[in-house]
Amino acid sequence: MREDTQCPVVELQGVGRIHGSGARAVTALDGIDLTVAPGEFVAVMGPSGSGKSTLLNLAGALDRPTTGRVIIAGRDLAGLDRTALAEVRRRAIGFVFQDFNLLPSLTAAENVAFPLELDGWPARRARAAALTALEQVGLSDLADRLPDDMSGGQAQRAAIARAIVGPRRLLLADEPTGALDSTTGTAVIGVLRQRADDGAAVLMVTHEPRFAAWADRTVFLRDGRMVGSSDPADMDGLLTAPGEGR
Numbered sequence: 015m016r017e018d019t020q021c022p023v024v025e026l027q028g029v030g031r032i033h034g035s036g037a038r039a040v041t042a043l044d045g046i047d048l049t050v051a052p053g054e055f056v057a058v059m060g061p062s063g064s065g066k067s068t069l070l071n072l073a074g075a076l077d078r079p080t081t082g083r084v085i086i087a088g089r090d091l092a093g094l095d096r097t098a099l100a101e102v103r104r105r106a107i108g109f110v111f112q113d114f115n116l117l118p119s120l121t122a123a124e125n126v127a128f129p130l131e132l133d134g135w136p137a138r139r140a141r142a143a144a145l146t147a148l149e150q151v152g153l154s155d156l157a158d159r160l161p162d163d164m165s166g167g168q169a170q171r172a173a174i175a176r177a178i179v180g181p182r183r184l185l186l187a188d189e190p191t192g193a194l195d196s197t198t199g200t201a202v203i204g205v206l207r208q209r210a211d212d213g214a215a216v217l218m219v220t221h222e223p224r225f226a227a228w229a230d231r232t233v234f235l236r237d238g239r240m241v242g243s244s245d246p247a248d249m250d251g252l253l254t255a256p257g258e259g260r
């Protein structure tokens with residue numbers, strides 16, 4: 015057990031990702047080395063187009079690198095077929111997508127319980143875990159509501175509940191506060207912080223230094239390369255690309 019908790023949950027070694035090919039090839043990431051340990055909360059910042067979502071997709075086994083290695087819970091993804099990759103995603107990883115990806119025909123509680131049921135949990139136990147996760151994000155009252163009847167912020171919180179439910183070791187969040195007001199955003203970041211304190215590895219993309227401040231460290235991307243890793247309070251000058259409004 016002790017040894018297991020020392021092993022990184024996710025490791026990117028010399029990772030590069032080129033989208034497309036030929037004249038249309040875009041180097042989204044180049045030479046990325048990143049390790050996230052159990053209990054560690056890492057923020058990823060950088061201008062639009064710097065490769066943050068690509069990095070998260072690779073760390074979440076949703077994409078494969080063009081070069082380098084991605085290792086999740088000690089398993090090199092290069093050696094896994096589609097079925098094994100899907101199992102790693104289902105069992106080990108919770109993912110909060112920028113556009114939430116809730117299933118429209120399922121209620122909030124059903125959306126949250128769904129990955130557990132896919133994993134063989136009995137329905138009643140999965141629902142109980144889903145209700146606990148919804149309570150953690152302040153959404154208990156909306157457990158039986160459909161995504162179309164929720165505000166953007168409510169849907170985002172349901173997506174976060176789905177990512178934190180169950181015993182997942184890696185939590186990946188792509189701008190999880192984007193649709194939330196400041197108070198709710200802070201509460202949600204508190205939930206992610208708590209997951210890390212409970213032993214999960216958390217990797218979160220954010221544009222907001224005040225949310226990155228909750229992380230143990232922040233890595234900064236620009237043009238697909240890691241250009242810094244430091245206290246978010248010192249990074250304001252790095253956050254905005256020339257001519258960019260953010």
Ligand SMILES: Nc1ncnc2c1ncn2[C@@H]1O[C@H](COP(=O)(O)OP(=O)(O)OP(=O)(O)O)[C@@H](O)[C@H]1O
Pocket residue numbers: 033034040041042060061062063064065066067068069
């Ligand atoms: N499927 C794709 N096909 C072609 N190019 C892509 C694809 N996905 C991303 N890119 C390009 O790769 C680069 C990195 O994109 P990525 O979405 O990872 O950046 P980002 O930092 O997450 O941006 P944002 O903050 O706007 O979400 C960009 O130039 C983008 O246009």
